[in-house]
Amino acid sequence: MFAKPIPGRMTAAAEGDAVVLLIGMRINHFWGVHHWLPVFAAMPRMLRELSRDRSRGLLGYTLLSGSPRTYYVVQYWESKEKLYAYASAPDMFHRKAWAMINRKEKKSRQHVGLWHETYVVPEGGYESIYADMPAHGLAAATGVLPIERRGRRAADRLAHRSSAE
Numbered sequence: 001m002f003a004k005p006i007p008g009r010m011t012a013a014a015e016g017d018a019v020v021l022l023i024g025m026r027i028n029h030f031w032g033v034h035h036w037l038p039v040f041a042a043m044p045r046m047l048r049e050l051s052r053d054r055s056r057g058l059l060g061y062t063l064l065s066g067s068p069r070t071y072y073v074v075q076y077w078e079s080k081e082k083l084y085a086y087a088s089a090p091d092m093f094h095r096k097a098w099a100m101i102n103r104k105e106k107k108s109r110q111h112v113g114l115w116h117e118t119y120v121v122p123e124g125g126y127e128s129i130y131a132d133m134p135a136h137g138l139a140a141a142t143g144v145l146p147i148e149r150r151g152r153r154a155a156d157r158l159a160h161r162s163s164a165e
Contacts (some may be wrong), residue, residue, distance in 0.1 A: 001119070003134030003135065004134060005131070005132045005133055005134055006130070006133065006134065006135065006144060007132060007133075007145060008132070008146065008147060009100050009130070009146075009147040010102050010127055010129070010130045010131075010133070010135075010139060010141040010144040010145060010147060011128050011130070011139070011145055011146075011147050011149070011150045011157055012128040012130075012137070012138040012141075012142050012143070012144065012145070013072070013139070013143035013144060014121040014126070014138055014141075014142040015123070015142075015143045016118055016123050017079075017121060017122050017123055018076065018103075018119075018120075018121040018125075018126050019076065019077035019078070019080050019083060019118070019119070019120050019121075020071075020074065020075070020077075020118070020119045020121065021074075021075040021076050021077060021083060021116060021117070021118050021119075022069060022072060022073075022075075022115075022116060022117045022118075022119075023043075023072060023073050023074070023075065023115070023117075024066070024071055024072025024073065024116070024129065025040065025043075025070070025071055025112055025113060025114050025115040026069050026070045026110070026112065026114075026115075027040075027068075027069045027070075027112060028069075028110060028111055028112060028113055029110065029111045030069075030113055030124045032110070032111030032112070033093045033165060034110055035111035036111050036112035036120055038100065039101060039112050039114065041118060042093070042100075043071075043073060043132065044100075044104065045091050045097075046092075046094055047061060047073070049092060049093050050086065054083060056084070056085075056086050056092075057078040057079060057082025057086065057153055058075060058076075058077060058079060058082075058086075058139045059076040059078055059141035059142060059143025060075075060076045060138075060142075060145070061073050061074060061075045061141075062136070062137060063072040063078065066118040072129060074137070076120075076137075076138060076141035076142070080120050081117070085089075099136055101114070119153065123160075123161060123162060124158055124159065124160070124161065125158070126138070126151060126158075127150075127154050127157035127158045128152070128157070129157075129161075130144065145147075
């Protein structure tokens with residue numbers, strides 16, 4: 001909870017493509033608590049489920065609030081295939097939560113909004129720097145390296161290829 005900063009400048013130890021899922025909800029009407037609270041509560045349950053079984057492919061996540069109405073999660077995945085597999089697995093909570101939301105959708109739509117965006121960023125399409133920070137974001141999901149290992153400039157880090165090491 002109170003992670004200590006890592007002194008100096010670091011970069012994420014990510015290799016290969018980066019799969020990033022942004023997923024969230026917006027409370028459209030605060031008084032419709034019985035419509036949006038189950039949606040709000042579903043995400044922590046899915047994150048716990050995924051955290052208990054690392055083989056499912058979730059590398060890490062960050063919970064964020066955009067406003068008192070908007071909440072979302074930035075998730076980092078091993079691959080898009082593992083993300084798809086989790087989303088459609090009949091034995092996982094996501095499938096149950098999605099079925100529940102679809103059953104209630106007509107009544108709930110006015111009270112809660114849902115969204116997600118998935119990005120598959122090819123190696124060479126991302127770079128990072130963390131100065132005197134605890135591991136955060138992609139670095140929290142994949143580990144950290146001293147910046148010199150990937151280059152002092154953003155252009156050098158973007159040029160990094162895992163096969164070159």
